Amino acid sequence: MTNKVNSALCQQLGHVFAQPQLLQRALTHRSYAPEHNERLEFLGDSVLGCVIANYLYIHYPQLSEGELSRLRSNLVREDTLVILAQQLDLGSQLKLGEGERKSGGFRRPSILADAMEALFGAVLLDGGFAAAEKTVLGLFVPYLAQVDVQTLGKDAKTLLQEYLQGKRIPLPTYSVIATQGHAHEQSFEVECAIPSLKIVTHGTGSSRRNAEQQAAQAAYQQLSTSS
Numbered sequence: 001m002t003n004k005v006n007s008a009l010c011q012q013l014g015h016v017f018a019q020p021q022l023l024q025r026a027l028t029h030r031s032y033a034p035e036h037n038e039r040l041e042f043l044g045d046s047v048l049g050c051v052i053a054n055y056l057y058i059h060y061p062q063l064s065e066g067e068l069s070r071l072r073s074n075l076v077r078e079d080t081l082v083i084l085a086q087q088l089d090l091g092s093q094l095k096l097g098e099g100e101r102k103s104g105g106f107r108r109p110s111i112l113a114d115a116m117e118a119l120f121g122a123v124l125l126d127g128g129f130a131a132a133e134k135t136v137l138g139l140f141v142p143y144l145a146q147v148d149v150q151t152l153g154k155d156a157k158t159l160l161q162e163y164l165q166g167k168r169i170p171l172p173t174y175s176v177i178a179t180q181g182h183a184h185e186q187s188f189e190v191e192c193a194i195p196s197l198k199i200v201t202h203g204t205g206s207s208r209r210n211a212e213q214q215a216a217q218a219a220y221q222q223l224s225t226s227s
Contacts, residue, residue, distance in 0.1 A: 012088050014138045015123050015131055022126050024095075026118035029111060031097030037118035044121030047129070048076050051136040060149065074152050075140060081113035084139050090115055156217035160192075163223055170196055172219060174212045177202075190215045199223070 006023060010016050017023045022040075030036040052075050056068050063071065074080065085091065091106035094115055105111050124132035154162075164171055178189040188208045192201045192215035199222055203214025 006093075009088060009090075009093060013119065013123065013135050015127060015135050017122070017126050019126050022122040023119075026122040027090075027093055027115065028095040029097065029100060029105065029115075031100040031105070032095040037115060040118035040121035040125075041114045042121070043124060044117035044119065045076075047124050047132045048117060048120050048136055051133045052076055052140065055137060055140075063149075070154075071149060071152055075144070078109055078113040080143065081116040082109045084143065085112035085116050087139075090119075156213045156220055160216045160220045160223075163220065164194070169194070172199075172216070174215065176208060176211075192216055192219050194219060197223075 006020070010023070025035060026037050026040050028036045030038060049072065052072050053068070056063070056071055056075075060068065060071070090112055094106055094111065096105045096111075100106075100108075100111070120132055120136055123135045161171055172192050172194045175191045175193070176188055177191050180187045180189075185206075187204060187206060188211040189202060189204045190208060190211035192203065192212070193199070199219055201215045201218035201222065203211045203216070203218060205211035205214055
């Protein structure tokens, strides 16, 4: 069964391991055995950043250095790696210690993201840079095709502000309309108002900033849907 699972994973990665032990190491968490995937993770993190930076530089000549940096950082961050890991059903293939397994470690974002990086490192050692580049791009290029490059990584308040400025509409105002809970665990409710468009949205969060972001997201979604 394990061989069949590994074979399916190799097919998804686009790489058949000449050294299967590297694949097994990449799938092994430190809670399972002394020979775990952390060193491969270190290697994979580096090759991932290099491959993505090179791809973006070639394929997005219109983007500035700052925009390229923002895009790269959002592509190689934990959230994106977790999405890719879930597409590979990687959690079910990880070797975890009993405690990690019982506590749901196979779903933990940090463990999934680390394992993805370890896989890239394993492919690099097994097949060289060209093989690692092929594997990384085979996963990331389809993901890139599904996202808006111009908005990736920007928070909701920034997106809303840029949208309104582009249409010469006055910027929104944010007001705290309610707070609940004790000082160390307060919940804020914030209103985002764009009077000229008759838009009023609300957001809640554990901080004023989080609540403002939620309210801005709701307003931006309204505008995006109506435009």
